Ligand SMILES: Cc1cc2nc3c(=O)[nH]c(=O)nc-3n(C[C@H](O)[C@H](O)[C@H](O)COP(=O)(O)O)c2cc1C
Ligand code: SF4
């Protein structure tokens with residue numbers, strides 16, 4: 001079983017590549033939450049994989065909450081692994097995952113990372129298709145290597161770009177500060193199509209009078225509304241203007 005959370009398709013692509021190569025099943029955490037599925041029966045010899053993006057040098061809290069809330073029924077000691085998909089630094093996310101699984105008496109055996117296009121457009125640009133394609137090409141050997149490690153049940157910390165828990169608190173603080181939904185603005189390009197409401201994993205967007213409104217003070221800041229908007233009508237203050245939108249082309 002490979003659980004994944006994905007907003008712009010990077011983690012979904014990795015989870016599905018792993019599932020295909022390992023004859024396993026990729027299960028969307030967003031779908032599980034929508035369907036209130038929190039019970040997972042792990043067969044003898046079955047692995048437990050988690051693939052997720054890094055947010056503010058941490059595991060997105062939605063993923064942590066989901067793992068904590070879930071029940072894993074298992075016998076023996078399943079091989080548990082985590083694959084971070086990230087743009088620059090996976091921060092402290094593997095320690096977050098380790099603690100969340102320990103809560104279920106499951107030991108995180110292996111930590112992997114795949115460096116992918118960084119979707120955090122308040123900081124970074126994703127508007128150069130050539131740059132994106134070059135990063136996408138480089139992910140393939142990284143995924144192939146992870147598949148081999150999982151097949152061999154290798155147990156180690158393989159993520160290259162990490163931060164100490166103390167340093168990662170800085171990234172977390174920046175992320176926490178940016179999470180206010182009051183920063184979102186909608187331009188005249190909005191057609192009222194409702195896509196942003198549909199893709200928001202937190203359900204905080206409602207279309208009212210043909211325009212999105214944010215119904216909570218804070219959100220996950222996953223930027224699904226921003227990246228999936230067909231007319232690029234949503235901005236996060238002035239910080240995202242002209243930075244481009246990104247969806248992994250393999251999805
Ligand atoms: C709110 C937010 C915070 C992010 N923080 C980090 C980070 O701390 N370190 C990093 O390397 N990438 C960061 N990223 C980039 C994503 O982790 C990366 O692009 C990931 O592959 C996206 O996964 P997805 O396409 O499956 O949603 C962040 C992206 C978002 C939206
Ligand atoms: S996805 Fe974009 S165009 Fe559609 S309702 Fe939301 S902001 Fe408007």
Ligand code: SF4
Pocket residue numbers: 199200201202203204205214219220221222223224225226
């Ligand atoms: S409002 Fe936008 S950024 Fe916030 S959780 Fe919903 S989709 Fe993600």
